Amino acid sequence: MRKPVDIPALAASLKAGERRALARAITLVESGRADHRADALALLDALGNDRQALRIGLSGTPGVGKSTFIEAFGLFLVEKGLKVAVLAVDPSSARSGGSILGDKTRMEHLSRHPQAFIRPSPSQAQMGGVARRTREAIALCEAAGYDVVLIETVGVGQSETMVAEMCDLFTLLLAPAGGDELQGVKRGIMEIADIILVNKADGDLKSQATRTCADYAGALRLLRKRPQDPESFPKAMTVSAYEGRGLPEAWDEMTALADWRKDHGHFAGRRAEQARYWFHEEVRLQLLERLQRDPVLAATLEAEETKLINGESTPTVAAANVLASFAGGTR
Amino acid sequence: MRKPVDIPALAASLKAGERRALARAITLVESGRADHRADALALLDALGNDRQALRIGLSGTPGVGKSTFIEAFGLFLVEKGLKVAVLAVDPSSARSGGSILGDKTRMEHLSRHPQAFIRPSPSQAQMGGVARRTREAIALCEAAGYDVVLIETVGVGQSETMVAEMCDLFTLLLAPAGGDELQGVKRGIMEIADIILVNKADGDLKSQATRTCADYAGALRLLRKRPQDPESFPKAMTVSAYEGRGLPEAWDEMTALADWRKDHGHFAGRRAEQARYWFHEEVRLQLLERLQRDPVLAATLEAEETKLINGESTPTVAAANVLASFAGGTR
Ligand SMILES: Nc1nc2c(ncn2[C@@H]2O[C@H](COP(=O)(O)OP(=O)(O)OP(=O)(O)O)[C@@H](O)[C@H]2O)c(=O)[nH]1
Ligand SMILES: Nc1nc2c(ncn2[C@@H]2O[C@H](COP(=O)(O)OP(=O)(O)OP(=O)(O)O)[C@@H](O)[C@H]2O)c(=O)[nH]1
Ligand SMILES: [Mg+2]
Ligand SMILES: [Mg+2]
Numbered sequence: 001m002r003k004p005v006d007i008p009a010l011a012a013s014l015k016a017g018e019r020r021a022l023a024r025a026i027t028l029v030e031s032g033r034a035d036h037r038a039d040a041l042a043l044l045d046a047l048g049n050d051r052q053a054l055r056i057g058l059s060g061t062p063g064v065g066k067s068t069f070i071e072a073f074g075l076f077l078v079e080k081g082l083k084v085a086v087l088a089v090d091p092s093s094a095r096s097g098g099s100i101l102g103d104k105t106r107m108e109h110l111s112r113h114p115q116a117f118i119r120p121s122p123s124q125a126q127m128g129g130v131a132r133r134t135r136e137a138i139a140l141c142e143a144a145g146y147d148v149v150l151i152e153t154v155g156v157g158q159s160e161t162m163v164a165e166m167c168d169l170f171t172l173l174l175a176p177a178g179g180d181e182l183q184g185v186k187r188g189i190m191e192i193a194d195i196i197l198v199n200k201a202d203g204d205l206k207s208q209a210t211r212t213c214a215d216y217a218g219a220l221r222l223l224r225k226r227p228q229d230p231e232s233f234p235k236a237m238t239v240s241a242y243e244g245r246g247l248p249e250a251w252d253e254m255t256a257l258a259d260w261r262k263d264h265g266h267f268a269g270r271r272a273e274q275a276r277y278w279f280h281e282e283v284r285l286q287l288l289e290r291l292q293r294d295p296v297l298a299a300t301l302e303a304e305e306t307k308l309i310n311g312e313s314t315p316t317v318a319a320a321n322v323l324a325s326f327a328g329g330t331r
Numbered sequence: 332m333r334k335p336v337d338i339p340a341l342a343a344s345l346k347a348g349e350r351r352a353l354a355r356a357i358t359l360v361e362s363g364r365a366d367h368r369a370d371a372l373a374l375l376d377a378l379g380n381d382r383q384a385l386r387i388g389l390s391g392t393p394g395v396g397k398s399t400f401i402e403a404f405g406l407f408l409v410e411k412g413l414k415v416a417v418l419a420v421d422p423s424s425a426r427s428g429g430s431i432l433g434d435k436t437r438m439e440h441l442s443r444h445p446q447a448f449i450r451p452s453p454s455q456a457q458m459g460g461v462a463r464r465t466r467e468a469i470a471l472c473e474a475a476g477y478d479v480v481l482i483e484t485v486g487v488g489q490s491e492t493m494v495a496e497m498c499d500l501f502t503l504l505l506a507p508a509g510g511d512e513l514q515g516v517k518r519g520i521m522e523i524a525d526i527i528l529v530n531k532a533d534g535d536l537k538s539q540a541t542r543t544c545a546d547y548a549g550a551l552r553l554l555r556k557r558p559q560d561p562e563s564f565p566k567a568m569t570v571s572a573y574e575g576r577g578l579p580e581a582w583d584e585m586t587a588l589a590d591w592r593k594d595h596g597h598f599a600g601r602r603a604e605q606a607r608y609w610f611h612e613e614v615r616l617q618l619l620e621r622l623q624r625d626p627v628l629a630a631t632l633e634a635e636e637t638k639l640i641n642g643e644s645t646p647t648v649a650a651a652n653v654l655a656s657f658a659g660g661t662r
Contacts, residue, residue, distance in 0.1 A: 045648050139645055272640040279639050282650030284615045308610050309603040314470060317376050319613030
């Protein structure tokens, strides 16, 4: 027998800012079990949607300094009196073993700070599930009173686009690099980044970081201006997570951009667009889940899948046959 | 009134290898119109699934030399007597204006060769649609008698993972780079690449290309061996699309890898896995399409979307409400 979850009580504790309630709620939305899903849905419904945090996406290749930056930047924010939540998205963690241990040591002070909440990426994670989990975890952090939600991703496969679809601002962390470095950054990422931070601008790497930053600033100027940006955005800056250099400036730019977008209707507009996008994804996902729960449809699904795997059908045709067997149920 | 498509005649012309029939069929699968979709489904069903081409994915950042490489490599293959189809996947082409004009001039000889067929990326493209279109276009090229299907992508967002899910082999094209170049390649891409080709190994860039290739070869050795790979794969090689250097060697490695996988059951196994994956994607997509065609459900969908956009709901809750109104139709 399942242990029933007292949803109103959990919602109340979460709204009161209890970290354990938040952690438990995130565990609930991460679960694939049908009864947990029902509880998660009830919880989200109970919490409503009336508090907003600033959602900041942070992406960068392994080793660029994401964890170190978040430790420094997060501490800077909590010292300003803000409550900071950190969520990690790493679809590859199942494969590579993850870097959670490394993160625990690199975010040592932030993880112990009472105004901060850090949640690593769950281990077994499919893309559809990761997106849902992250989106719902953001909503939970907002309801729990966090002011800033940082969503970190290593940017494997489609994870950057996914995170960008959930954030108000998207930040790309880069390392100082040689002459050819512009090649290494994908065109699509330059297009979704609002602020590029060239990290490790310290010691021997300082002048190289400055040059790299200038190169990116030049490249950004070549991109067409987007309607949701004021003049001078997207922009590139140098920071040093080690020395804490550039963190106040980065925060100033982030808030300036968010304020401009709020004043010009782009902030709410972007959230509405994102909500619509995820709504359609959710409809798809929930339809598929229901299909898999119906024994008759699940059997058809399996039969078509077998034909397909034996090379006797194609995905489009097999799917159409499943849908045809679904036809009795709708107009 | 719509002009009816004579499906059996189109299928016969396509199987006879008529390029115009293939072009027309691809236009059909690219269309979003419901009647075109029905025709596309009938065509795919009529064509069956009994011919296989070698499907090779080719990815690389802008400017790395994909178009130049495909021109040279494609000509090398047609001169061996093979029929070569080239499909392009560029989800960003709508935004950036595309590089189709550039490609026409860079694939000048290949595009005029009777054994070759080149199809640029359609302009207005959403990710779900791009995947379906590309997958179905591959099936059409196979039915039309092509021996090799090259699927090119610039690798924006999730397009590389998507293309890798449709290919027998995945090739990553890189340019010679400075000391920090390994940073630039995303971990996820190293993991899906079967063969890395360092292009531009000519003139002044030759020694740099050799060094870059050695760096990647070293990095690849650090990755865990995958069950679907023989010893020494994934591997890195240098090529020059300009001088045609390394193309026969690259082809030898590709066929060696494909043959090994065929002998060890991994070729068919991978295709079966991919078919299952796309089958599930198609079921989702077709369910959503049906939902949007049903007037009652479409109205609920719209009402929930409006609430959502006004910030009165969340995607998970709104989707659950749509699904609840769908409940009468199924068990
Ligand atoms: N010089 C210098 N080194 C830094 C800085 N920030 C991080 N590093 C170093 O860069 C390396 C990687 O830092 P991490 O914070 O673990 O990088 P990451 O992006 O989180 O890496 P993954 O978790 O593997 O994706 C470590 O050795 C850090 O000490 C910085 O500001 N300056
Ligand atoms: N030296 C040298 N230059 C090359 C080679 N192949 C391509 N190039 C040059 O690199 C530049 C880019 O080549 P493209 O073939 O257009 O590159 P692409 O990857 O198709 O670029 P996009 O279509 O923009 O994504 C051109 O100036 C080519 O002439 C090569 O083998 N050697
Ligand atoms: Mg880290
Ligand atoms: Mg090109």
